[in-house]
Amino acid sequence: MARSKVSLQDIAGQLGVSVKTVSGALSGDGSIRMAEDTRQRIRSLADELGYMPNLIARGMRQGVMPIIGIVADGLITQPFATEIMRAFDNSMRSDGLSVIVTSTGSGRSVDASIAELQRLMPQSIAYATMYHQVVDLPAAAQDSIALMINCRDSRGSLPSLVPAERQAGADITGRLIEAGRQRIAFFNLPGLLAGALRAEGFRDAHASAGIAVDETLLRPATRGTYSNQARSLVFEHVAELFGGPARPDAILCGNDRVALEVYGALRRHDLRIPDDVAIASFDNQVEIAARLDPPLTTMALPHRAMGRRAAEILAGQGAPARTVEEIPFRLVERASI
Template identity: 55%
Template sequence: MTISLNDIAERAGVSVKTVSGALHGGSARMSDDTRLRIREIAEELGYVTNFAARSMRQGWMPLIGVIADELVTSPFATGIIGGLDSGARASDMAVFAMTLSGRRTVASVLEEMHRFRPRAVAYAAMYHKRVELPAEFAETVGVMINCREANDRVTSLVPDEAGAALEMTNYLLNAGRRNIAYINLPGLLASELREIGFRQALDQGGFNGANATVLPAVNRAIYSDRAQSLVHSHVQQLMSVPQRPDAILCGNDRVAMEVYAALRRCGATIPDDVAVASFDNQVEIASRLDPPLTTMALPHRAMGRKAAQILLAEDRAPVEVKKIPFRLVERLSV
């Protein structure tokens, strides 16, 4: 026998609208106890959602669509999608992604996506940047993940880059390091913000942030891991002067890996002679270096979870830019 919402409502002593809200994320307001009781009754009766009927009734399927701006090529894609999926599954929703690249525009991706009638749509980027959405789609996209809408028309979740650099630099200062060099990633928004936090921490610590040593990791205006690296020459130069750095902050874990090799060529030990710290927490790199690397973990999973909360909220909150904090991962390089 097919179990209906009416059957569950009768057993629970509530309205069909309340049952629908408890099981399908509708707009009905109820206590957590009521929601839990309805779900227990539904499970006891063996209720199975008729997705086709539900879609016709509500006008949407239990899906969150993600416009993936090169996201699938990022080593951090699983963090964002995993966090979003975890939040979605808590409301009996599923996540699907469509890649934005090449000739596929936001308009064409959204047109294709809407064939599946998702309840909500997110836009997620491979790295922190500003994205200018066509004005007609600003209302369609519910949240930007790991990027910021250029005109601030959409709620955006971005890593707190300046805050992460401030925290890491303070960590180095508290460890007794006083001459900190920074090998940064040129041309990236994240790097610009991190440099601000780096210099701010030095100023607050009684050092001259304006005179700090900040060097580009590659010889291009915009960082790419395929560009010619300048790391070895920078480290060689830094270690050849009387005022050697006692710490090197790196723009990412790949740069830190190069710094390790360059320091060893100079006969310096980590962390006794020079501490090394970084950003990203690419575990396959950071945990396998010798010694393991102290780094700031990007908040991709947290951004995904927060995005699900925003997209599935009953009421749409005012548009804002939310900075999500990194997590300091202490290992043995400091």
């Protein structure tokens, strides 16, 4: 019998039981009583015949499909944030669930994206962003979103998974201090929530070590809000900071792209890394960090861990999400400190 043609009726007919009994045995419905021997015979025959459940029919009966929907705010196009989706999708597949993603922007609103997903009867819908931010969702979307990923709900009412930015700032700064660095400059990412939180961690680490923060060493890496298109200030900062007697002995960079510029600027001034200046960063963009000379010590963004944790929550396999659950970064030690 062809695999695609096997039905509950076929199995019931061969075993002389009701369709309801077959359905209960294959779905694990404990409310349908039967002998264990009957249950095993049904399952064995289903395997032998290659029975495949009709998920669409089951979804229509139950009101949900084995689908998790994602409303993505620019997520799919970003190299780091796609790690969230890759880990999320892999974890969901192991639980027998499929992931459907729809993007906002280009004229499509959040409400429209949610409505599009709801037509597929997903078990739940999450909202994900390409970088850590606070999101002001439309009021109508509040009841439809089960989880915020890489972002926080501005009302503080939805469970959220976010990177532990402040702790990451403290950890990497603490590592520089542990290595004996006392005057640490920070070329931060202006206008971004991640930058503000990492700066708090930078100050926390100094306070824990009993070192006063020299505020003149905290500088924006770009003019205006950070983006790949914003004008860099790195070469100006390096020229000014290393043109006088009170030079920094370390530079913490807002991300690996900033670190790449810092390496070039320091070389112009004949400064050696890490002998004269230690360098550390955030992101672990491997094609940059591992190829710099010397390779860059950096804090790896926790996107894969966020994806796995999101899948665990939405599949109902782990502890429920807290209102804001921070996922820790990972220190990747290389040779720049």
